[in-house]
Amino acid sequence: QKEVEQNSGPLSVPEGAIASLNCTYSDRGSQSFFWYRQYSGKSPELIMSIYSNGDKEDGRFTAQLNKASQYVSLLIRDSQPSDSATYLCGGNNDMRFGAGTRLTVKP
Amino acid sequence: GAVVSQHPSWVICKSGTSVKIECRSLDFQATTMFWYRQFPKQSLMLMATSNEGSKATYEQGVEKDKFLINHASLTLSTLTVTSAHPEDSSFYICSALDRAGNTIYFGEGSWLTVV
Numbered sequence: 001q002k003e004v005e006q007n008s009g010p011l012s013v014p015e016g017a018i019a020s021l022n023c024t025y026s027d028r029g030s031q032s033f034f035w036y037r038q039y040s041g042k043s044p045e046l047i048m049s050i051y052s053n054g055d056k057e058d059g060r061f062t063a064q065l066n067k068a069s070q071y072v073s074l075l076i077r078d079s080q081p082s083d084s085a086t087y088l089c090g091g092n093n094d095m096r097f098g099a100g101t102r103l104t105v106k107p
Numbered sequence: 108g109a110v111v112s113q114h115p116s117w118v119i120c121k122s123g124t125s126v127k128i129e130c131r132s133l134d135f136q137a138t139t140m141f142w143y144r145q146f147p148k149q150s151l152m153l154m155a156t157s158n159e160g161s162k163a164t165y166e167q168g169v170e171k172d173k174f175l176i177n178h179a180s181l182t183l184s185t186l187t188v189t190s191a192h193p194e195d196s197s198f199y200i201c202s203a204l205d206r207a208g209n210t211i212y213f214g215e216g217s218w219l220t221v222v
Contacts, residue, residue, distance in 0.1 A: 032209050032210070034210070034211055036213070038151075041198075042215075042216070043198075043200045043213045043214060043215050043216035044151070044200075044202075044213045045213065046210065046211070046212055046213070049209060049210045049211075051209060088151070090211070092204060092209070092211060095141045095153060095156070095202065095211060096153045096166075097150060097151045097153070098150060099150045100150065
């Protein structure tokens with residue numbers, strides 16, 4: 001069983017909206033968590049890494065880590081059609097990914 | 108920023124031959140590298156975890172004698188697909204964990220076509 005589980009299904013939001021992506025993790029050793037974006041036919045690219053409890057913001061992206069509840073999330077503000085991709089989350093102790101979350105931002 | 112480079116980006120080989128894919132961390136030392144395979148429209152599948160100076164750890168169902176992994180230095184890991192067959196045609200991607208263990212970066216991927 002994967003340590004980090006991505007439990008949000010396909011997500012569709014209108015342009016300009018906030019997209020919220022979530023993962024939960026079991027307590028097996030990961031201290032750092034990562035969000036990646038993967039476009040079709042391309043390799044994943046790192047969006048954010050987070051290892052401290054709380055929020056970490058980078059432009060339109062905010063990663064949130066809640067160690068007490070064991071979840072990590074990614075918020076995308078002012079979503080753009082170019083954000084349409086598959087988003088993957090992982091931990092440094094378990095780099096197995098599931099299907100990810102397919103985000104579609106509609107113009 | 109940190110970069111992980113894969114070579115070749117794409118390769119075509121004949122069935123029965125072997126092909127080697129390189130994964131290099133360009134500006135950081137990577138004690139751990141990961142190898143993935145991804146078929147079209149499918150998820151990334153972790154094949155193995157490669158640790159510098161030791162044998163790779165393979166995921167269940169991945170043949171270690173077919174997919175040879177060597178991580179001889181802190182900046183280079185190689186994946187050799189031996190006796191390749193058309194069903195091995197796929198997108199192979201590596202990633203590398205920086206030495207501090209804080210960040211994992213992916214390479215650009217290598218498209219393998221076996222004819």
